[in-house]
Amino acid sequence: MADYNVVRRRIEAFRSDEIVLDPKDLRQVRQRLDALRITMTPLATSTRLGLHRYRLGGLATGVESLDPGLVARVRAAAAGTYMEGETPAPLDLLLFHLREASAAGHRGYQPVVAKVRVYENIEGSPYSGGSAGDPQPIPAFELRPPSESTRRRPRIGILDTPLHPHPQLAGRYLLGTPDALLPEQEQQVSFSGHALFVASVAARQAPDAEFVIYPVLDAKTLTTGSWELATTMVGTLDDDLDMMIIALGGATADGREPLVLARACERTSGIVKVAALGNNGQNRAAAPEGTQFSELPPNTPIWPAASSTVIAVGARNEAGDAAAYFSPTLEEAPWTDCTAPGMHLPGLFLPGRVWMADLDVVAGVVKVTDRWADFPAPGHATWSGTSFAAAYAGGAIAQKAYEQGVSVRELADELFWEDPDRAPTTFDSAAPAGIDIVRFMK
Template identity: 70%
Template structure:
């Protein structure tokens, strides 16, 4: 990911010279941009998404030909979008112009065109910073044993960083590519252990599941693009998945679902999708003294969690109360579907000396802090965050499906698609597989 081509703001980040566009609108948009001497260079296409990705050349020079009043019209149309000191980018101006001109000339029709957005690892942004956000060494534990049933196991896709090849997780996962395994280094940072922690939290709830690892997040920046995430999701349709767990997300300044992600969610409708609500809660009264609460407003939708096609999971605290201090409330984030434990969960992790790291959102780089810890081999930790709530909830639902002999989709339908007005559903007892109690709490 060429970071010098990324526009970063307090709320959103996107590639400054790339657009995602529906094939139907390529001709119209191309003609308008050609009139401004802005070049459209094809980068990739996805038949499954029905979208193209283009790079725009000479964009800044082209928008200089536009009406000088365009900047103010953009700002007026996006009240609250731009923070103090932020100005519309050349891409913002071009997209507004294309939509405005088309709507005026074609009875309100606007081309299906959007930014290629940047998503971060949920734990990476400073939503639960300070020492409370760091993984801590934990006593060794054993993952629940798999049953001896010969029935097909639920397959759960983990959309995350490359995975650390932890010996206690061997035989429970497969990888989708050669770069899905973490490159082992002496100088390790905490986020390198994120995928194995997420997968192992899910495995504690779903010991009979098989996991497929999709390394969509750059391990050095903890970021991905909406295009890469969406095309990976679409490609996963070949892998016979029952569920995707996505411990990542991104906000949009206008609060709308990104185009590529919306297409991917719609076109993978047969796969249950579970995502972290986000760690942008601001309960300072409930937070430890040394913690940094989020700079992102708690009422900002985090995508993909806010999608109507995705189960959004909020985090409960160590006393089993929702929300944990870092989780938005149900009033702030009405798109939350359920809650699960999210504070001081245990999981598999890296071993040896590990430096704690934080993501500098505005710079888009992982920064090693002066904090570190030693994790005895083979590596166990406790960690907090809605990433792990999503893993917990996803695993619980998958195992419930397996023990009842029904599909994961049927479990999700029963939980989240009942008639309005029904009471919340709580699972407090372990199924016959002997795993820890399933206590995902459903909101209505």
Template identity: 25%
Template sequence: MTRYRHRAGELLVHADDCAALAAGLAGFGYHPAGDTGGVRRFTGTRPVPDVLAALGRRGAGPHLLFGLDRIIWGDLRPRPTTDHLTPVPAGDIRHWAGVIDTGIVLRERRPHEFLGERVHYDPEDTVRVVRGEDGNPAGSAGHGTFVAGVVLKQAGPDVGVRMKGVVDEQSGDAEDLAVANALDDLREEGVTLINLSFSGQTFEDTPPKAIEAALRRLSPDTVVVASAGNRGMRQRVYPAGIKLAPTVPGQVDDKHALVLPVGSADSSRTPRVADFSNFGPWIAAYADGVDVVGPYFHPGYPVQPPEEEPKFNGYAVWSGTSFSAAIVTGRIAAVMATGRSARDAAGEVLEAAGRITVSDVNGNSEVPHVQGN
């Protein structure tokens, strides 16, 4: 049993390493099966962990899967609320926040009323609701709508969400290559602020090859906000944990996009790190992540037993670092609307944020705490 999740029978190799590795991979029965964005895919039948163990650190890696950690089937399920959000009609949208997620749920060919015309999507970025035996959603379909709504809550009518639907609506899985392709699409569209609300562990704690390569192709003024995971652990997860260049205190890296890992804070009393949130010195900021209100499905769905109150009213409360990341993304987008670049806006948001005390084996540290609207 391996701790990382991956596609069986698939390996990824950077194009520059193919010549050196092709013969060795062929010896294990793995052969080229296509490429995308500088990464080559090899397929075979021998178990991936066995091949990687035999190759050692020689450049090949699994085709990794990431997911919506614990927030669908675990302790962090969406719950009904009596709160109701007032939709903000779209204005002259000049700033788009890219959201790579499950896609947008449509009802009568329209997105949730709170998103309205402030969300842009292609047909492949919509999502089918998978229903269980009780007729209620059995997967992750509502996650993309909720994340998009939390982003839009933080900003005015001149900010919109550009949705890219790559997370599977039933399993909650996102493939390394699919995320990389979505990042490339957003780069080509000129989007410089991107939200990634999923995470996972990787082979030997190394960055996922395709996503890392795609992040390196982003322009230096791009900011990628990524959720830090909901396992309550210190270990780095990805893609939030990707570092594109060595960090030098006080020095700004102007050659690569900025990746901001975001954990969850519990503000129900003196702000502290939420019990479920991952933590550690690799996390750049924390944002409110407990009982966040956002758009879910239409009123009355999911259906609940007659005795249960309140009923779903089209909105929900949901907890997780997914929504903490969305808050930070939305706050950055709001500052971008005043004419700042994504990188400058991120700096302003973190500088103006409060502070939360984080304690671990290295002692206490003060980390930015971004509060949501």
């Protein structure tokens, strides 16, 4: 179904009339589109990604002139990805045609052209997430103060919603963009506190870290495009980051890494990237009554977590002996790199009355519910989800590197990539009032 210029399916969501294209293939693609009377309007260029973004005009009419057997070939090539009632979109047909025609004429060569994907907040959407419960108020607590060391502190980018300027986080963060702070709102909605909660969970593990806030998620729909996410990622190259914590993601119908995101991950290789595995686990027996489960099967890779260049973090249950009910297991998601506590974690939150919200995936809008809670100022809460497990693990890694006097990159390489046959590693970097352990798994 298309809405707000977005095609939304059970597995994937993408802009219905936009493409990204490597300039090397511009001439070939333009010739084929001209033949179909499909226009290309430039929207943006990123030299750091090496990609152009275009809007297509006349797409639906243009693909009507293609081989009538194209639909059947697309469905056959994507077996299992279309659910009952779903059909290939005009953009699906066009991209398949471009690749098929090029491969036939150039000994298998396919142009580098792809969709502009839609990614969503891991907590906020049953499309890529599922219900892991609403935030709940708790008594106030203090963050551990930074050490007295004068060495350069690890710098962690938080790619998420705008940040509520909580007084307890003051002095620990910088703004990556002018609009990185949450504007005043007449009605406070739960998801508006997401970036703050993520940053504070990381700060509880990494009191010596400095955070940089990048508001990539739209405050009303809790979505972002792969282009916006990717250009923000490569834009951080100006900000001397050691790590990014990315608590958002999306799936692809073919299970492959999206082009734009793959480029961004490759071109920020010096920055450690930690991402949430996704709340699409399906352990119904362990879930509270009334849990809303994700429509995504638990063995669906969520990007960027599934990327080979990213540390994918799943959530453990409170006992620490199994995956949380909303987190895919290691058997379901073998791209998991580590697990961390992810249930009822304490963090900083919005003060005052906060209305809980759900994301209506079909409409692409956040709907405020009749559920609410009062959070005494300055705002503290518990919340559950793989977003917060990722924040916990990212903070623990950064703090451990700082304490050892090595770079975050060096420690991450040692833990995850240098010895693939090494047994699982466990270390406890929690604060005295912390939660549990981070368990690294190969």
